[in-house]
Amino acid sequence: MIGRLLDQRYQVVEVLGRGGFGHTYIGQDTRRPGNPTCVVKQLKPATDDPEFLHTARRLFNSEAETLEKLGKHDQIPQLLAYFEQEGEFFLVQEFIPGHPLSEELIPGMQWSAEQVTHMLWEVLSILEFIHNNGVIHRDIKPDNIIRRKSDNKLVLVDFGAVKQVKMHSLMTQELQQNPTVAIGTPGYMPSEQGQGRPRPSSDIYALGIIGVQALTGLHPTQLPEDPETGELIWQNYAQSNKQLIANITKMVRHYFKYRYQSATEALQALASSSSYTSQPLVAIFQQKGNQCIQKVYQNTLLALRSLQKLAKPAYIPPTNPNTLESRPTATLARNVASPPTHQQQSTHNLQLYSNSLSKFPYKLPLLIGSGLILLLIVGNSISGNNKSQQTPISNAQNQTQTVPTNKPEQAKTEEKNNCFVVTSSSNLRSTSGRRRTGEVIKAGTKVTITGKEEGGWLEISAPQEGWIWKSRTKKTCN
Structure with a gap:
């Protein structure tokens, strides 16, 4: 087993543990820079009975899906791959030094x-x-x-x-x-x-x-x-x-x-x-508390900046019985022809705020209401509601869609060239940073590539957005 190349990628270099029905090995990922170390777990079925192999495969796939989900925790090894080769089942996990x-x-x-x-x-x-x-x-x-x-x-x-x-x-x-x-x-x-x-x-x-x-x-x-x-x-x-x-x-x-x-x-x-x-436990609480305080501060700052952008000068009812319409036309024209500078406008806005607060008889409800709005915004950010942040991204993605041309034949040719077939099930990585998504693109699935390729990965846009291994795809669709 030592020296064997599994899934055309993982090189077995050392035995980590032995058992009656399977072994655990130290391996190297030959498709990543530096050939990082990984753990390879092998299962040898005790029989070639088709019914047994079917049940074993089902249990194996179920457990692999569970490990993929649990690997999102920082203190649980990440599942890197799982596959069947020559009647044997293999799990590849992160190696923890x-x-x-x-x-x-x-x-x-x-x-x-x-x-x-x-x-x-x-x-x-x-x-x-x-x-x-x-x-x-x-x-x-x-x-x-x-x-x-x-x-x-x-x-x-x-x-x-x-x-x-x-x-x-x-x-x-x-x-x-x-x-x-x-x-x-x-x-x-x-x-x-x-x-x-x-x-x-x-x-x-x-x-x-x-x-x-x-x-x-x-x-x-x-x-x-x-x-x-x-x-x-x-x-x-x-x-x-x-x-x-x-x-x-x-x-x-x-x-x-x-x-x-x-x-x-x-x-x-x-x-x-x-x-x-004890000091270790206090350190844990302090670390979690500092992270929470930092997040609250950052979200509060973003909320204040958003409110600042949305802020407009308050309307002040005229105390002079002569309304705006009664002012001379020449004065209005002069005001339009000579717009105030940015600094003058800011000073003017501050003065308007000051005058409105001094003359408006319901200042306390206004302040309380503004404070409650700010608390709701901050609380919403802390609870992990990032929908408002995700919306611009999705809109930007929608805006960057290619405008269809008037050449159907050329479109069909480009569509065919961008269509690949997955020959072996592949884990789907996210478009941002190629992080694991937990999704698997099954063998036989037709995918559409974007043309981007990096480090053996292909970016796809359909049926889902993300990255898959190029070696597990066939270049054109039928």
């Missing part, structure tokens, strides 16, 4: 309460994201949590995509009704997951066990168990504050209904504890 958390959990060495709190907070934040997307990890353990070298953040890896397909080859008639029965690691897997009924609280249990391991310096298999209740007995081995011990105890309760039912609930318990004023 760093080391597993298991290297930090040294036997006999206890972590401080601040270290454990920071670790729990980071991983719970990731679990909150994946649970909100309807995914249960099912294999939370120190080896699947990577300390990223670039920023020391924790990254959650190995979402069991290959495991689900591997399990299908082992299922008896009884196990086929429950394909998740054997997924998990002894010591970190709760009882309900061992019975094939994992829940979000199952991931919380496994994370809590890692917290116990960090506080006690003992591996989970070394901890005694209450024979009557099934609860782990570990509190006497930990030297930490009572609140942290109480929170972790609730995370690792034997019966799942007694645990935190969601990662959000567990996070709220950590945040609400007055004893959790």
Whole structure:
């Protein structure tokens, strides 16, 4: 397998892990500058039975779609590609330089309460994201949590995509009704997951066990168990504050209904504890707070500039009974012939505002109303409503559409030259920055190119706008 070129792109260079039904390799992406490192996961189906391969392919594609969606989180590896080659299934994911958390959990060495709190907070934040997307990890353990070298953040890896397909080859008639029965690691897997009924609280249990391991310096298999209740007995081995011990105890309760039912609930318990004023946690809150304040300031500044552009001098009712119509014609003509300069106009506008505020009897409602409008604009910007910003872009795109010519034959020729056929399913990247969109252009789809090509990518305008790999297309349509 070493040296093999997969999908005409990924060069296998090193074995990362081996299993009975598949292997994990370190690979290189030969189509990107510098041949960056990636992780290649291989599944070898145990049988060539067509029905089994059909089921395995369906499960594999479903898990790949899930990984594509989860990869949008900064602390989850991005899915780069998934494909089938010579009866084998492959996943290609982002490589995370760093080391597993298991290297930090040294036997006999206890972590401080601040270290454990920071670790729990980071991983719970990731679990909150994946649970909100309807995914249960099912294999939370120190080896699947990577300390990223670039920023020391924790990254959650190995979402069991290959495991689900591997399990299908082992299922008896009884196990086929429950394909998740054997997924998990002894010591970190709760009882309900061992019975094939994992829940979000199952991931919380496994994370809590890692917290116990960090506080006690003992591996989970070394901890005694209450024979009557099934609860782990570990509190006497930990030297930490009572609140942290109480929170972790609730995370690792034997019966799942007694645990935190969601990662959000567990996070709220950590945040609400007055004893959790450790520097790492405070730093997290400060970082999030600074980002929010900066965003509010920027949106407020944009709103003020928009209001400034829309502002017009207020109308002031004439106090002189002689109206504008009664003024001499010569005066009006002189005013028209000699328009004020920009500076004079600005000074005049300010004077009009000042006079209107001093003479208008309802100044307070006007000020309150303006303030409420400003708050609504800022709040709307903070909530992520960027429709007003997106509209000019779409309008600009619509305005740049090509005006049809009066030469139908030439138009047909150009249309044919711009029509490509996708020969192998390709991930669609966005037109801006070629970021992943989660969309896949399936094989056999006719696409229209714009003529732009860069780094092996082709820009298309139909059936969707974005970029696809040129090597997965055929030049002309039938």
